[in-house]
Amino acid sequence: MRRKLVAGNWKMHGMRPHLREIDAIAAAARAHPQVDALLCVPYTLIAAAADIAPDFTIGAQDVHESDQGAHTGDISAPMLVEAGAKVVIVGHSERRADHAETSHHTWAKAAAARRHGLNVILCCGETEAEHDAGRAERIVQSQIEKSLPDGAAPDWLTIAYEPRWAIGTGKTPTLDEIATMHAILRAKLRGMIGPSANEMRILYGGSVSGANAASILAVDDVDGALVGGASLTAAKFVPIIEAAA
Numbered sequence: 001m002r003r004k005l006v007a008g009n010w011k012m013h014g015m016r017p018h019l020r021e022i023d024a025i026a027a028a029a030r031a032h033p034q035v036d037a038l039l040c041v042p043y044t045l046i047a048a049a050a051d052i053a054p055d056f057t058i059g060a061q062d063v064h065e066s067d068q069g070a071h072t073g074d075i076s077a078p079m080l081v082e083a084g085a086k087v088v089i090v091g092h093s094e095r096r097a098d099h100a101e102t103s104h105h106t107w108a109k110a111a112a113a114r115r116h117g118l119n120v121i122l123c124c125g126e127t128e129a130e131h132d133a134g135r136a137e138r139i140v141q142s143q144i145e146k147s148l149p150d151g152a153a154p155d156w157l158t159i160a161y162e163p164r165w166a167i168g169t170g171k172t173p174t175l176d177e178i179a180t181m182h183a184i185l186r187a188k189l190r191g192m193i194g195p196s197a198n199e200m201r202i203l204y205g206g207s208v209s210g211a212n213a214a215s216i217l218a219v220d221d222v223d224g225a226l227v228g229g230a231s232l233t234a235a236k237f238v239p240i241i242e243a244a245a
């Protein structure tokens with residue numbers, strides 16, 4: 001039985017006054033212990049967020065594949081652990097698009113995170129052009145083939161299917177399309193890691209809101225959501241946690 005996971009991605013949003021939202025979200029998570037909830041905040045908020053909500057999971061949105069070195073502006077897994085992060089997103093489509101991150105980088109980042117005990121949310125998803133050309137399945141399968149880290153296991157790795165064209169656009173695939181892609185991902189994972197794939201959570205991400213969460217979370221093989229815009233305030237995020245409960 002896979003527990004639902006509702007993960008927020010604050011992207012490049014959030015200053016210290018927003019810690020009060022984290023406090024309120026953590027309180028709601030406490031009230032729904034049957035659901036796992038977490039927030040991936042900007043690096044600058046990780047330590048403060050972990051301090052104000054020690055029983056709530058705080059994560060980061062990226063990590064460098066090396067533990068240290070001449071990598072200006074990057075951050076390593078040991079640094080994230082020291083700051084209080086427990087989880088990290090890798091392979092987000094905004095990293096792939098803005099920073100030319102490939103599935104090979106994603107693979108190396110996931111491995112670095114694992115070496116230091118961080119849980120990993122590994123993103124995959126097709127562009128609008130790939131979707132319209134009927135290439136979504138192949139693209140997503142190939143991303144998983146190239147980025148799934150060695151020793152991938154459900155206790156530390158979660159997959160997020162995020163069609164790029166649905167991120168921040170208010171557009172979502174149909175429930176049938178989501179079901180099809182999640183089934184394809186589950187089959188792909190089974191082929192790569194065997195029966196433990198049945199325990200691995202596969203999140204859907206892309207314009208999830210309080211209004212559509214219940215129907216998306218009810219789709220077969222959807223084990224939770226990765227949420228951007230609607231995770232920034234308790235008012236928007238808590239209804240998604242409640243929909244998962």
Ligand code: PEP
Binds near residue numbers: 168226
């Ligand atoms: C995301 O950033 O991973 C995401 C899904 O964003 P949004 O919910 O805003 O579409």
